[in-house]
Amino acid sequence: MNGVLVLDRARTAAALEPAAVLEAVGRALIAVARDEVSVPARIAAFTPAGLLGAMPGYVPGVGLAAKLVTVTGDPRRPGRSFHRGLVALFDERDGRALAMMDAESLTEIRTAASATHSALALAADPGLGRVAVVGTGAQARAQLALLAVVRPDAEVAVGGRDPLRAAEAAALHPGARAAAGIEDAVRGADVVFCTTGATAPVVRREWLSPGTHVSSVGGSHGPELDAATVRDAALFAEWPGAAAAPPPAGAHELQGLAPDRTVTLLGSVLAGDHPGRDGAGLTLFKSTGHAALDVAAARVAHDVARARGWGIGVDL
Structure with a gap:
């Protein structure tokens, strides 16, 4: 051609x-x-x-x-x-x-791919354990479709504002179900994928179990995670500008970090240049796209x- x-x-x-x-x-x-x-x-x-x-x-x-x-x-x-x-x-x-x-x-599949890499590299359980997908739109569907390829046996809960849309999205993964809501999906999850267009936090620190890995790829217009989650988690991103650059290039959640906070590049973990998870604390991958x-x-x-x-x- x-x-x-x-x-x-x-x-x-x-x-x-x-x-x-x-x-x-x-x-x-x-x-x-x-x-x-x-x-x-x-x-x-x-x-x-x-x-x-x-x-x-x-x-x-x-x-x-x-x-x-x-x-x-x-x-x-x-x-x-x-x-x-x-x-x-x-x-x-x-x-x-x-x-x-x-x-x-x-954009949908490359974003889902980076989020999936973060979970496979940083989750306490390489099998991912119990998974929550927050959101019911195009990005949530792309994430569920990729998880169906990578981890078809995972237990997945889909949480959103519309139960009907959550059920439709859950049908894309053989092990998924629609949760009663976002909090219901997140509580008890080992891995949480946040895929929303939120302008304010939709996931709260008190809902997250010890050792949970959170992958946040949404929030183009505002933070989809609360400040306490960012405060308590080891932070990972695609590129340094996720924290150093203002939105829309940088992430809303990573603005104004304390000088002693470190944001590790996910690629360093994938390459074996950084150990990734250290202990049983929260890990957070914040994607801005790249x-x-x-x-x-x-x-x-x-x-x-x-x-x-x-x-x-x-x-x-």
């Missing part, structure tokens, strides 16, 4: 093979931790409806890509948001445009689609 490969939403999603994305995202996280990537801080243009973010990135040996993504509120469902956009992949050697694809499905992960997922989608003859070629 000649020209720039263009993948629609369905083909993008189909080309993002879970095992391949998980492996590629792990390599990208390690490259970030070892300062091998070139990724400027995310920027955004704000509108009354939300924002348009730009995330370019280069990962040696993987590729060069840029994502344009909009985050806007859903007027029909207050507290929920849309994430829409495009990802363009380029040849890292000669700069040729290689592919354009849907950013929404790509362009290196988009590059990794885009490369997977491009390679799979090319191999299968999917998409159309456009002369650009």
Whole structure:
């Protein structure tokens, strides 16, 4: 196929093979931790409806890509948001445009992949034990679908504001059930995945058992975890700017940390350069998203689609 490969939403999603994305995202996280990537801080243009973010990135040996993504509120469902956009992949050697694809499905699975890596690396039980997924939207569904591949035998409780949506999301994992609410899902969990568009905390410290691992990937508009959870946990992130940069590049929960607080890069744990969990305390992975992960997922989608003859070629 000649020209720039263009993948629609369905083909993008189909080309993002879970095992391949998980492996590629792990390599990208390690490259970030070892300062091998070139990724400027995310920027955004704000509108009354939300924002348009730009995330370019280069990962040696993987590729060069840029994502344009909009985050806007859903007027029909207050507290929920849309994430829409495009990802363009380029040849890292000669700069040729290689592919354009849907950013929404790509963002969902690469975010779920980083969250899953954090749980596999930092949870007290490598089997994950009892899992809670907080949220019922697109990111929660992506997380449940990936867990169904990685840990199909896990006991999973899905907590959200709408019991019907929680039940629909739970159907994506063979061991999942809809909880009565968020607190019910979280209490007693060994691993908690927070995947909401919250503007205020939806998970409280007093709900968390000793030794719980929390992976928070939501909260674009505000914190989804309370300050006590952040205070008591060993902190992990994808990149240093999660704490050093202000939102939208950095995390709401990690702003204004005390000078003695350390935020460890998840890639350092994956590479074996940091031991990860130390003792029976809480661990918290706070994701803000990172362009290196988009590059990794885009490369997977491009390679799979090319191999299968999917998409159309456009002369650009």
